[in-house]
Amino acid sequence: MTISARRRSGSVLAVLLFGILLCGGTCVLAKTNLWAQDKSEALLEKHTLVIGKITQNPKKLFRYLKPMVNYAAEHMKDLGITDTEVLMAKDNQRMVSYLKQGKVDWVTETPFSAIILQEKAGAEILLKKWKKGVPDYHTIFFARKDSGINSLSDLKGKTIALEDPGSTSAYSVPASILINEGLELVRLASPREKPLADKVGYVFAEQEITISTYVHKGFVSAGAFNNQDWNKDDHLPKAFRKNMIIFHKSRPFPRAIELVRKGLDPGIKQRLKEILLNAHNDPKAKKALRAYQKTEKFEELSEKDRDSLDEVRGILKSVRSELE
Structure with missing residues (x-):
């Protein structure tokens, strides 16, 4: 066999080997994915x-x-x-x-x-x-002692900070309480916005510490979360708590x-x-x-x-x- 023929033969062999490896790798990957899917279904x-x-x-x-x-x-x-x-x-x-x-x-x-x-x-x-x-636990509504807020009706024209739409004690319960009190809620994009005088604005703060910070700094007039949050320093620091009042509580759930x-x-x-x-x-x-x-x-x-x-x-x- 000539050197040229040997080179051609080697090239063909290399291409074949590459093709086999590529196919094999693809097949292995496909089998792996299929196995994972089948395994998941079987486990279920x-x-x-x-x-x-x-x-x-x-x-x-x-x-x-x-x-x-x-x-x-x-x-x-x-x-x-x-x-x-x-x-x-x-x-x-x-x-x-x-x-x-x-x-x-x-x-x-x-x-x-x-x-x-x-x-x-x-x-x-x-x-x-x-x-x-x-x-059990329950929702508490709280505000700064110097806010002048002592009841739910005092929230008209004010803003309350809630957690997020998935929260029980810091959204669903307080929202329903305010609705049943005859107050109309309107969602605000940020604490900087203000509701109309006959409505109660609410903002989502996403975390308990943010709710308490908004209230402490006066960005909003009130906040709501559960009674366990009230006693947790990482949710409501002692320095904040001493200046707060609880003005309403829900029934326990x-x-x-x-x-x-x-x-x-x-x-x-x-x-x-x-x-x-x-x-x-x-x-x-x-x-x-x-x-x-x-x-x-x-x-x-x-x-x-x-x-x-x-x-x-x-x-x-x-x-x-x-x-x-």
């Missing part, structure tokens, strides 16, 4: 227990949820559960979709999100969670609710309920409970709790009709 069919949460901060919430779902799954091996996953949703609508598709088995949420998931996705309310060590998706295997649902109800008695659950938003325990909903959730439904209806 039921070897994986999936917990979900609505949040704008998935990295932070992952650390809260993963230990708890792992703990629960350890007690479900005889039911075929061999793995766990955490799936976050940025809003209620996305979580409704996940539940309808069967992508999430178990959700921990506020009462308001729980009712939305129940109404729109058929999710079943399972238990009440003692989040951060308490079974369950602190947090555990739900399961419609159609979840009855055996898994019942086992999950038993695991959660007994977790506070199990020393092995201590770390998981602490990670799970400092949960003290889980319990069955009382009649009072169910009455509170019925009120939540009414609140949601009024807020939707007036503000959305």
